[in-house]
Amino acid sequence: MNSQLKIAILFILAGLSVVVFVSFLGKFEILGQYKRMIIAYNFVGGLEEGSHVRLMGVKVGKVEKVEFKPGYKTSSGEEVNLHIHIKVAQSAWPVIREDSQYFINMAGIIGEKYLEISPGSQQAKSVQPGMVVRGVDPPRVDQLISQGYALAGKILSVVETNEGSVTDTIGSISDLVKSLNKVLETIDKVTTKREYSDLVSKFSQLSGEMTVLLRDANKGNIRDTLTTMRNLLKKLDKIEEKEIRDFLQEEGIKARVAL
Amino acid sequence: MARLTFLSMCYQTITSFLTSGVRMTEFMQQLEKLAYRSLNIIIICVSFAAAVTILEASFHMKLVLHDDSLVPGFAAMLIVRELAVVVMSLLLAAKIGAGIAAEVGQMKISEQIDALKLLGINPFNYLVLPRLLACLVGGILLALIANGICILTAALVTTYSLDQSFSFFQTSFRRFVLIQDLWFSLIKGMVFCGVIPLISCYFGFICEPGAHGVGRATTKSVVSSSIAIIVLDFLLTLIFSLFY
Numbered sequence: 001m002n003s004q005l006k007i008a009i010l011f012i013l014a015g016l017s018v019v020v021f022v023s024f025l026g027k028f029e030i031l032g033q034y035k036r037m038i039i040a041y042n043f044v045g046g047l048e049e050g051s052h053v054r055l056m057g058v059k060v061g062k063v064e065k066v067e068f069k070p071g072y073k074t075s076s077g078e079e080v081n082l083h084i085h086i087k088v089a090q091s092a093w094p095v096i097r098e099d100s101q102y103f104i105n106m107a108g109i110i111g112e113k114y115l116e117i118s119p120g121s122q123q124a125k126s127v128q129p130g131m132v133v134r135g136v137d138p139p140r141v142d143q144l145i146s147q148g149y150a151l152a153g154k155i156l157s158v159v160e161t162n163e164g165s166v167t168d169t170i171g172s173i174s175d176l177v178k179s180l181n182k183v184l185e186t187i188d189k190v191t192t193k194r195e196y197s198d199l200v201s202k203f204s205q206l207s208g209e210m211t212v213l214l215r216d217a218n219k220g221n222i223r224d225t226l227t228t229m230r231n232l233l234k235k236l237d238k239i240e241e242k243e244i245r246d247f248l249q250e251e252g253i254k255a256r257v258a259l
Numbered sequence: 260m261a262r263l264t265f266l267s268m269c270y271q272t273i274t275s276f277l278t279s280g281v282r283m284t285e286f287m288q289q290l291e292k293l294a295y296r297s298l299n300i301i302i303i304c305v306s307f308a309a310a311v312t313i314l315e316a317s318f319h320m321k322l323v324l325h326d327d328s329l330v331p332g333f334a335a336m337l338i339v340r341e342l343a344v345v346v347m348s349l350l351l352a353a354k355i356g357a358g359i360a361a362e363v364g365q366m367k368i369s370e371q372i373d374a375l376k377l378l379g380i381n382p383f384n385y386l387v388l389p390r391l392l393a394c395l396v397g398g399i400l401l402a403l404i405a406n407g408i409c410i411l412t413a414a415l416v417t418t419y420s421l422d423q424s425f426s427f428f429q430t431s432f433r434r435f436v437l438i439q440d441l442w443f444s445l446i447k448g449m450v451f452c453g454v455i456p457l458i459s460c461y462f463g464f465i466c467e468p469g470a471h472g473v474g475r476a477t478t479k480s481v482v483s484s485s486i487a488i489i490v491l492d493f494l495l496t497l498i499f500s501l502f503y
Contacts, residue, residue, distance in 0.1 A: 003291040010295050014400040017407025021339075021441055024410055024432045050433075059430075112434065 034061060034087035035129040039102045040072065040080040045113060045138040047104050052114040053086050060092035063115060074134050084135070086115060097124035102135035265461045268383065272391060272457075275384035285389035293355045293390065293456075294397030300354060301347050301401055302408050308346050309338055309409040313416045331417045332431030338413055339440045343405040345492055348451035351394075351401070352484035356459045359390055360480035363463025364473045372464070382464075390456040398452025402445050443499045450495065451488045458484045 044066065053061035065085040073079050088096065097120025105116045115135075127133065313334045317327040363386055366372050372382045410432070417428040459480040466476040 003287055003295075006291045006295040007287060010290075010298070010397075010400050010404075013298070013407075014403040017403040020407045020410055021403075024335075024414075024429055025436065025438060026429070026433050 033090060035090055035093045036064070036085065036087050037096075037127060037129060038132045039084045039086060039115070039135040040069070040074060040132055041082045041084060041104075041135045041137055042080055043137045043140060044082055044084065045104050045140070047084065047113045047115060051112070053088060053117065054114055055088070055092045055095060055117045056119055057116075058092070060117075061086055061088040074132075076134075078134070080134065083132070084115070088117075093129075094126055095119045096127050097121060098127055098133075099124040100127070100133075102133065104135070104138040263461070263464050265457070268387065268461050268464060269457060271381075272383045272387045275381045276388050279381060279384050281392055282385065282389055285385065286392050289389045289393035290397055293351075293393050294401055297351055297354055297397075297401065298404070301350055301405055304350055305343055305346050305405045305409050306412040308342055309334075309412040310416045312337060312342060313413050314420060317421055327421060328423070329431070330421065331413065331423065331428040332435035334413055335410065335428075335432045336435040336440070338409045339406055339436050339444055341492070341496075343409040344402045344444045344447045344451065345488065347401050347405040348398070348448065348455070348488045349485055351398075351452055352455050352488060353481055355394070356455045356480045356484040357477045359456055359459035360463045360466075360477045361473055363460050364466030364476040367464060367466045368468045368472060387456065387460045390460065391453060394452040394456045395449050398448040398450075399445050401452070402448025405448075406441065406444055439502065443495070443502075446499075447492065447495055450491055454487045454491065455484045458487060 047063060047066065049063055049066055051063040052059050053063060063084055063086050065083075067083040067085065068081060069083045070081055071079065072081060072083070096117055100120035101118045103116045103118070104113060106113055313330060316330045316334050316337075320327040320330050363372075366386070372386070375382045375385060414425055414428045417423050418425050462476040462480040462483070466472050
């Protein structure tokens, strides 16, 4: 093999490498494979030349150019200063309608920006190549943060100017909660102590007997009444003096009990 | 005769190019000898370097982020901007740098260079210029080939080892690599390969007599060329970063 042939092989290999590189970069484009349109925005949030264009989540094209158009007005009279030139694969073009919407989204862990086209309704007409349509401006995070700061500042100033009343209200609520706590604690103590529980049940029984006695007394059946009273006194014997005193003291009643 | 300096050799080489032009036969021979004959070693080495880069990057990404989906893009960028061209140039420095220094040094100590002068042939035009031009052209061609081979290897390793699709590699590649990365890579390849014959010829021209002198000239040329490549890589990367 002579040296010219070897050098020719070298050049051919280099040429093939260029083809590999360019095809990986996606720079090959058969004429007519794409259709182009322009989307108008006032804020693109970092979308740049080469960013992907997706339709229903499928990659269908690329952003070709980001262009400033000072003073440009849409058909509705709105001033829009940025034009995004995009190319979209011909196969995807019929899905884009006049009522399609054009969002700028973010993907991946490095926050790559891309343009998402939502398909329009079937009743709407297809868009024409080269047409200028209005895109949906992405939310401005910087603005949201600054508005959040302003809101926080306002809340702070309201609290500062009404400091007295706010403090009183909070104090009252605190007292109320404390009182409620005490009541709950008392109820808890009363219901959990076995002897108080017994006492209450015995008094309840006693009260029942007393009702019968009074009814009988009203009827004039005195013998029965005496029998009932004896039974009643027997039951009263069962109630210990200490239990009664404890209960009354717990309830804040000072009384002398002698049974 | 005053001792030859590196700058005076470069100056005389350029002057001889402007006055006498280039010897095409010599140029073609050198291109074949320096570039074509280095092709196999470059293809083998850069392929494995690219494969190791992908696998290592994947290992570290998985270790830290538990996700290696960004590996193809990052690795492709590293390959195109640095790895392919630097590995290729260092290999050439070792292979052809030593060869040129030994050849010119042997001619020096056997007084063949003096004979050329007696015959009225400019030794810089005859010995340095064809090698320099061959390395400049060969550097561009080999940088292209090294990049192509590296990218293909990276794509294959991504597909078969990282279990990701070929189109995924392509998408990542598009996201991270720009066309100017290739241009800068070619410029680097040309500059690095241009430095090798200049340094090697210089050490050949100042070679001391005897086998020991040739050996020293060879060693010095390889070491100096490698250092020059690394330093120039830093400087060029610094300059190119201004264009992004």
